[in-house]
Amino acid sequence: MPAPTRRRRWLTICAITASAGLVAIPAGAAPGGNGNPFGVRALDRLAAQRAHTAATTNPKAKAEDEDGGNEADEIAEGADQYAEARTSPGIVAPGAYGAAWTSLSNLKSTGGSWRHLTDLPYNSDDSRYRDIDSNSSGGSGNVTGRMAAMAADDDGYVYAGSAGGGVWRSKRGGGNWKPLSDRLPSQSTGALALDGAGRLWLGTGEANTNADAYLGSGVYVLAHPHHGTFSARSRVGGDELESTTVRQLRFGRGKVWAATSEGVWSHSTKKLTGAWKLEFAPNPDYLPGGSKANDDAAAYKNITNDIAVDPKDPSKVILAVGWRSGDDYNGFYTQDAKGTWKRITSGFGDLPTDADNVGTVTFAHAADGSRYYAIDQSPEQMASNPDSGLEGIYSAASPFGPWTKVADYKQLAADGSALTSSGYMPGVQAWYNQFLTVDPANPKHVYAGLEEVYESKDGGATWSTVGPYWNFGFSCWSIDPAKQTGDCNQTTHSDQHGVAIGRYHGKGFVYVGNDGGVYRRPLSGSQDASGHATDWTSLNDGTIDALQYYSVGVGKDLDHGGVTVTGGLQDNGQSVLRGNDTVMGSNFGGDGGDTLTDPANGCDIAEEYVYLAVQITQNCGVNDGSWTTDPAKATSYNVAPADNATSEARFIAPLTTDMKNSDTWVAGGRHIWVQTHGYAIRSGSEWKSVYDLGAGRTATAVAASGGKVYAAWCGPCNNQGFARGISVGNADGTGWHDITLPADGTVPNRYLSGFAVDPKNADHVFLAVNGFSRHWTEGPGAGVGHVFESVDGGTTWKDVSANLPDVPADSAIVLPGGGLAVATDLGVVYRAPGRTRWQRVGSLPAVAVLQLKLSPDGRTLYAASHGRGIYTIKVRDCD
Known part of the structure; x- marks a missing residue:
């Protein structure tokens, strides 16, 4: 397989996984x-x-x-x-985020309100940025953030549950979206389902087991979803499902069944009060309160994926149970005559029952109960097969089998997949990408989602890739629209998670949710000769902003006035919003990490892909479509420091400029890297290693002012033996040393996520600390507090958290008047100059804000949220 000369794509899996790799x-x-x-x-x-x-x-x-x-x-x-x-x-421990949200909501608020900046279309195919490092012309069109679940009815109402930005409603068959869950303490969606009475059920806590998934606060129900909104009072049961993820909600026996990260639970659908009942947990000792609850493996010992309730006999139920990377308890379970859950070991036909080949599973059944379908991901294949982790797609007359395999990854690959031209196979991320649904009017009409969207009209005997990964690699494709054959139609974004079938104006439609938002096509739509759909419509019209930013950058727009705002996104590259834009464009594809933007020129941009793979442009990435790699004509340059090649940096690694000299950049991996050419850098060789943090250590935050550099690190960084520290030195490589942090836990043994340096005094610095305090975290040295202050260059630290809620802190910034703003997993807080108490800035939903930046004139604060786009607020409103 030839090695690519440039490096960018969506199939990086974006930081895929919560823990197993x-x-x-x-x-x-x-x-x-x-x-x-x-x-x-x-x-x-x-x-x-x-x-x-x-x-x-x-x-x-x-x-x-x-x-x-x-x-x-x-x-x-x-x-x-x-x-x-x-x-x-x-x-x-369960309840941490709920308690934090309550505390944050009770804080006194500053003046002013946030302005939503990115509530407009974001065009991934924007022809202005058709650079070799963008994904423009791939065919995804307008995109937004990851959609984890979908629901739709026959009255034109569509519901989309985003990974980090809450639940959205459209009453027009898609588009013109309105948020439904802003009052909830969790904006992370795991499951959506409409019951027979037309109520909308929401299971919070995304269950795709990817790294940026958040736990939830339980299950909620909306009695009148056409015009109501979710509230904390609409939670079903008690707090039993707090701090879990919910992958599926199913109905049967007068109950709602929830497949969660802590077993399968049930609750009456008639009486919504009272506790949830734990139906089955394969390893109950690892549940909260159990004898092994503090074991490092506890989070993976009771994961469940789906529930199949036999529509012909609702008393018969099958549970799909198992951690995607494999464990001895993986398998299918049903109840015996005494009501005891027993593992199925035979009689299933082609569908495996051994633990090695049962991983993430999704069920679907025909409306008349005549056919059942299932997708099975194999832990053994995921570990041993570089092509695919998909065991297969199966069909049966009953959820109890016998099951027949109707597709494997080789068959899907041969049916018009775009993955094969890129060296991949369908199901390579089958543990992360899965959906399955059946046409209510036709038991043989099936839609399946993996990285792509597949359709079968004959019960799985044949398949078409109606939603290919992208258009690249197809003979119809050309970067020049005038040279296309006309056969390349819009496709969906990659990486499928949710699906629903509904009706609008009397016509049936299928709605899919993926890493790029929501797409729709007629239920029985048209296809070209290759089996690719010709009738997908992006429903990401800008009214649904679920964009998942890691970073934000702001600089003057010298061509149009105002400012250019850019930021790195989960699986949606780098967005660019210029002063006169009504549509955002994308100048880099793949995952976007940290961002640097020249305050004096917003088209000078450095964007980090994963592991410090830094790209820069000095014209916003505007390109004529020539894709040139000629240095004399190129519009972007790969300038990654050496830790990128050796992968000794974090997935989203820290990158910053010196506050006093924007030509001096600092990047952190195992080494602290400095380059002094600013945006004129053209090669990774121009970086200089000024300090080696040591084997096994990697930087988590960096800051610099006047040549003084602060670097926070962890190593090991996971729960087992976790350690953290701070190193301080100069950009010229002199004076570097490790700070001896006091053994009394003054600075907790938790993830150090950000520095904020006083612009007037480089020795005056604040430290933001992630995670939860020891009240919630069972771990050595967890300590208390989230914001710490040093006035002697990091030698000693003081906890200044005061009344700050116990919520993970992600970054901090010193405002021009001397106040301090801190970004947290639940919004932004502020401490006025000379004060000790914290206030809540505005009233954002319960969304994680990962980075804060100031406008070039210092008058406006920009907040990059991981689920609701970018917001701004005037700095004076914080005072």
Whole structure:
């Protein structure tokens, strides 16, 4: 397989997984019309990090890893990283986020209100930015953030549950969306379902087991979803499902069944008060309150995926149980005559029952109960097969079988998949991407979602890739629209998670939710000769802003006036919003990490892909479509420091400029890197390592002012043996040393997520600390507090958290008047100059804000949220 010359693509899995490792995927290239790879980020450096993270939670996997076996094919870096910042050094007890939201809501608010900046279309195919490092012309069109669940009815109402931005409603068959869950303490969606009475059920806590998924606060029901909104009072039961994820909600026996990360639970659908009943947990000792609740493996010992209630006999139920990376308890369970749940070991036909081949599972059944379908991901395949983790798609007359395999990844690949041209196979992320649904009017008409969308009209005998991964690699494609054959139609964004079938103006439609938002096509739509749909419509019209930003950058727009605002996004590249734009464009594809923007020129941009793969442009990435890599004509440049090649940086690694000299940049991996050419840098060789943090350590935050550099690090960074520290030195490489943090826990042994340096005094610095305090975290040295202050260059620290709620702090910034703003997992807080008490800034929903930046004139604060886009507020309103 030829190595790509440029490196960018969506199939990076974005930090896929909460704990067992990033799946290793071979490098590949999507050939472009001129023979050059287009839109492709090489994954060979990721594959080089294959490690044994899953072995910490699976003794069987550990034995295989020590023998150089299956689990060595999983990638450690990127696996824990979003989650571990919030959990290390221990496990977080249920109720942490709920308590934090209550405390935050009770804080006194500052003046002013947030202005939503990114509530407008974001066009991933924007022809202004058709650079070799963008994904423009791939065919996804307008996009937004990840959609984890979908629901629709026959009256034109559509409901979309986003990963981090709450639930949205459209009453027009899609588009013109309104938020429904802003009053809830969790904006993370796991499941949506409409019951027979027309009520909308919401299970919070995304269950895709990816790294940036959040736990939920329970299950809620909306009696009149056409015009109501969710509230805390609409929660079903008590707090039994707090701090869990909910993958599916199913109905039967007069109950709602919830497949969660802590077993299968049920509740009456008539009486919504009273506790949830735990129906089955394979390892109850690992549940909260159990004898092994504090074990490192506890989070993975009771994961359940789906429930199949036999529509012909609702007394018969099957549970699909298991952790995607494998465990001895993985399998299918049903009740015996005494009501005891027993594992099914035979009589299932082609559908496996052994633990090695039952991973993440999704069920679906025909409306008349005549057919059942299932998708099964295999832990064994995921660990040993670089092509795919998909065991297969199956069909049966009853959920009790016998099941017949109707498709495997090779068959799907041969039916018009776009993955094959990139060196991948369908189901390579089958643990992360799954949906399945059946046409209510036709038991043989099935839609299945993996990385792509597949359709069968004959019960699975044949399939069409109606939603290919992208258009790159197809013969119809050309970067020049005038040269296309006309056969390349809009497709969906990649990585499918949710699906629903509904009606609008009397016509049936299928709605899919994926890493790029919501798309719709007629239920029985048209296809071209290759089986690709010709009638997808993006429903991401800008009214649904669920964009998941890691960062934000702001600089003057020298061409149009005002400012240019840019930011790095989960699986949606880098957005660019210029002063006169009504539509945002994308100048870099793949995952967007940290961002640097020249305050004096907003088209000078440095964007981080994963692991410090830094790209820069000095014209916003505007390109004529020539894709040139000629340095004299290129519009973007790969300037990654060496820690990128060796993968010794975090998935989203810290990158900053010196506050006093914007030409001095600091980046953190294992080493602290400095370059002094600003946006004129053209090569990664221009970075200089000024300090080696040491083997096994990696930077979590960096800051610099007047040549003084602060670097926070962790190593190990996961729960097992977690350690953190601070190193301080100068940008010229002199004076570097590790700070001796006091043993009394003044600075907690938790993830150090950000520095804020006083612009007037480089020795005056604040430290933001992630995770939860020891009240919620069972781990050595968890300590208390989230904001700390030093007036002697980091030598000593004082806890200044005061009345700050116990919520993970992500970053901080000193405002021009001397006040301090802190971004947290539930919004932004502020401490006025000379004060000790904290206030809530505005009234954002319960969404994580990961980064704060100031406008070039210092008058406006920009907040990058991971689920609701970018917001601004005038700095004077904080005072």
